[in-house]
Amino acid sequence: MYEQxxxxxxxxxxxxxxxxxxxxxxxxxxxxSVERLLDSLIDEHALVVLDFSEATFVDSTMLHVILDAxxxxxxxxxxxxxxxxxxxIVSRAFELxxxxxxxxxxxSREAALALxxxxx
Amino acid sequence: MSSVPDPVAVGxxxxxxxxxxxxxVEAFESFLPRDLSRxxxxxxxxxxxxxxxxxxxxxxxxxxxxxxxxxxxxxxHAGSQVVVSGSRDGDEVSVVVRNTGRWTGSRPNVxxxxxxxxxxxxxxxxxxxxxxxxxxxxxxxxLELAPSRTEEALTGRDADPGxxxxxx
Numbered sequence: 001m002y003e004q005x006x007x008x009x010x011x012x013x014x015x016x017x018x019x020x021x022x023x024x025x026x027x028x029x030x031x032x033s034v035e036r037l038l039d040s041l042i043d044e045h046a047l048v049v050l051d052f053s054e055a056t057f058v059d060s061t062m063l064h065v066i067l068d069a070x071x072x073x074x075x076x077x078x079x080x081x082x083x084x085x086x087x088x089i090v091s092r093a094f095e096l097x098x099x100x101x102x103x104x105x106x107x108s109r110e111a112a113l114a115l116x117x118x119x120x
Numbered sequence: 121m122s123s124v125p126d127p128v129a130v131g132x133x134x135x136x137x138x139x140x141x142x143x144x145v146e147a148f149e150s151f152l153p154r155d156l157s158r159x160x161x162x163x164x165x166x167x168x169x170x171x172x173x174x175x176x177x178x179x180x181x182x183x184x185x186x187x188x189x190x191x192x193x194x195x196x197h198a199g200s201q202v203v204v205s206g207s208r209d210g211d212e213v214s215v216v217v218r219n220t221g222r223w224t225g226s227r228p229n230v231x232x233x234x235x236x237x238x239x240x241x242x243x244x245x246x247x248x249x250x251x252x253x254x255x256x257x258x259x260x261x262x263l264e265l266a267p268s269r270t271e272e273a274l275t276g277r278d279a280d281p282g283x284x285x286x287x288x
Binding site: 025028087089096099 | 182237240
């Protein structure tokens with residue numbers, strides 16, 4: 001399903017939550033694969049955490065994919081959040097594009113999973 | 121009417137400027153085919169060039185992201201190859217991204233104009249110009265190499281104890 005995404009890992013910490021960890025660089029070349037992956041995960045989970053804390057690059061196309069996933073999640077009553085981390089340019093891309101104002105961002109895995117407690 | 125500048129004074133200012141801000145040793149140039157998978161290599165090559173030109177990490181990453189956005193858009197719409205050229209001149213880095221063929225879409229550059237890519241590029245660069253011609257589009261961007269935000273933050277933090285003392 002996401003075999004083309006070498007730097008994306010899917011973890012299921014329990015309680016209906018799924019964490020999609022994006023490491024390294026993510027750009028429009030993998031748009032279709034990420035869209036398919038997120039579509040499939042939103043259907044199966046109550047909380048979707050997109051972890052960009054170890055990502056070093058994200059472009060506007062990937063930010064668009066994330067916003068689309070957030071819209072799809074909201075329509076289905078599912079919580080989606082983004083975890084940001086060390087790479088300043090990744091946080092800046094989220095801020096400059098306005099994505100930070102549109103969806104929940106957290107700075108730790110604990111804070112991300114806590115969002116699921118209210119939903120469960 | 122402007123007065124004629126004194127050539128001696130101009131020469132002296134130029135010599136002074138060159139001594140303080142030596143021109144870049146080598147300009148950056150990259151030719152990309154219509155292949156999105158080549159953007160990663162462009163980012164890495166550009167990053168090495170910016171490192172070689174002593175551009176700090178935060179501003180290097182800003183240039184890489186802005187150039188990526190322009191080049192990604194150009195690749196998606198260009199009829200032929202995309203050319204990225206960069207230069208470091210004194211306290212600024214300039215990069216030009218242009219496609220050498222006709223835009224293939226019926227409405228050229230429409231995605232860049234309405235998308236987040238343009239917002240990001242404006243936010244990252246000191247100056248951004250887009251010129252559209254029948255045979256292609258050229259994006260010119262410029263970043264002034266002022267002290268990075270990290271350095272400013274450190275300076276600000278250094279100033280805090282003094283302000284605290286004053287307020288006591």
